[in-house]
Amino acid sequence: MCIRVYVPSHAGPAIVSQPEPKSPDIGFMDRHHFLLRRLHSLSGIVPVGVFVIMHLFTNAQMMWGQDETGESTFQHEVDFIHATPALLFVEIALWGAIAFHAGLGVLYMTGIVPNVMKYRNLDNWRYTLQRVTAWVALVFIFVHIATLRWRWSMFGWFTPFYARVDAETGWTHGGEAMALPLTAYALQYSWLVVVFYAVGVLSVVFHWANGLWTAAITWGVTISKGAQRRWGFMCAGLGVALTAFFLAAMVGALKYDLDSDMTERQQKALDKVVPTWRGDAPDSSNE
C-alpha cells in the first residue's frame, strides 16, 4: 500500500496551494521508497564499510617494509586476499554495492537545501560534510579502482597493481612480491597523488564513521541523547583508528625507496609491467 503523505490542500483558507511535490521517480522508486532507503543505508555499512576497514587495515601493514627477498606482511595479506575463491565475483558484488549506494545517494541528494551558513552548529556541519565527502569519495573511489585495479592510464598516470609479477616473463600470476613496490610507485608518482589520496581516504573515513552514527538513529538503534552520544564516541574512535591505519600505510609507501629497497628481481619485474618507471619515478614527473 502506498499512502502519499502529503496531500495538496483544496480546502481551508489557503489561497495558493503548495506546488505538487516532485518525487524523483514515480513508480518503482516510490512503491519501494522505504525499502530502498534502508538498503541504501545498509549497503554503506555491509559490504562497503566493512570492506573499507579490512582494506585500510591491510594497507597499514606497508609500514613494516619488506625483507631482503622482497617478501613482507603486506604482501602476505595481499596474497591471502588474492587466494579468495571466486574473487572476481566478490569484487563485482563490491563494485555493485558501491554503485548502488552512490547512485541512490546522488538521487537522494537532489533538491536538498544545505543551510549551514544560516544554522551554524556541529550537527549541521556533519550533515553538510557527509554530502560533500560523498562526492569526493565517489570521484576518489572511481579513480582509485580505475587506475590500480582496472589499470587504466589516466592523464599519463599509469600505475597498475599486481600482487606478483614474474621477473623473466612478466607473467602476473606469480613470481616476485610486487604489492609494496607497485603501491609505493603509484603514490610516489607525484605529490599531487599523495594529496589526492589523503583527501580521498579521509573523506571516505569521515563518510563511513559519520554514516555509521546516523544509521544507528535511522534504524532506531540509538534513541536517547545519551545513547547517541555514546555511539558517537565509538564512531569517532573508528574514524581515528582508520585514519591511523591510513597514515601508517602512507608512511610505509612513501618511505619505500624504489631505487634502493627493491631487490634486483623486483626491479626486473617492475620493468615488465611499468617499463617507464625509472624515467617517471619519482618526482621527475611533476611537470
Added chain:
Amino acid sequence: MNASQSTTSSTKTPSTVRIKVKRQDRPDTDPYWQPFDVPFVANANIISCLQQIASKPVTADGRRVAPVAWDCNCLEEVCGACTMVINGVARQSCSTLLHELVSDGTGTTDEPIVLEPMSKFPVLRDLFVDRSRMFNNLKAIKGWVPIDGTTSLGSGPKEDQASQDMRYALSRCMTCGCCLEACPQFTFDNDFVGAQVIGQALYFNMHETGAELKDDRLEAMEAPGGIADCGNAQNCVKVCPKELPLTEAIASVGRQTTVHAIKSFFTGK
C-alpha cells in the same frame, strides 16, 4: 518606561531601529524589500514593531505604503502562527524581543533587523504564509485518538510517568514550522514531511488508544517523503521553540518503522 532603558546602560541605546521587511503583495507576485524605522522600546517584541508600522505605514525613505501583513494569534508562543525568519533564523515574532536583537554582542548596532516570511511555505502576503502542508501531514498520519462511537468506551487506560513525561513534551508542538524551515531535507516543493509530524506520529503512537492506528501511521511514515528522508542534520531539535525532543522522536519512529517493515515483510499481504 525609562527604567527598562537602563538595562543596557553601558551602551548607546538607539532611539529608532531600522527594520527591513521582505514584502510580497500577492501569492503569485515577486517579493521586494522595504525599510522601516520604528521607535526603539526596550522589551518590545517584533509584533509590536509590526504594529508600529501598521499604525504609520511609511518607509524609511518617507513613502506611504500598504501596511505590512503578518499572522499572529496567542501572542505568548503557543499558537505558532506568528513564525517568521528573523535575522535569518526561524522563530516567533511574538516572543522575539527587540533589545535581544539590537544589543547583540556589540551593544547597539546599525545593522537593520531583517524580517522575512518562512521560505518553505507559500507566501500569502508579506510575512503571512500558508502552513496547510503541516496540517495536511497531520491528517495523513491520522494525528488523532480514535474514540468516535455510539457507546461509552469507559475510562482510558493508565499511563506510566515516563511515557507521560515524553508525551507531554511532544504535546507542546504548536505547528509553527521552525523545525521545517531549518531542515535541509525539507524544501518548498519536495514531499518530505519533516520533524513536526514525525514527533506527532510518536505522540499518538504512544497513546494507548491512539496506538490503534499505529500501523496506519507507520505506513504513512514509510511512504515517499516519510521518515526515511530525514538526513539527521538535527537542526530541527535546535530551533524548536517548544523544545520537543525531536531527534529522539525521529529515532523512536525510526525503530517503529524498522520493526513494522520487517514484520510486514514476513507476515504482511
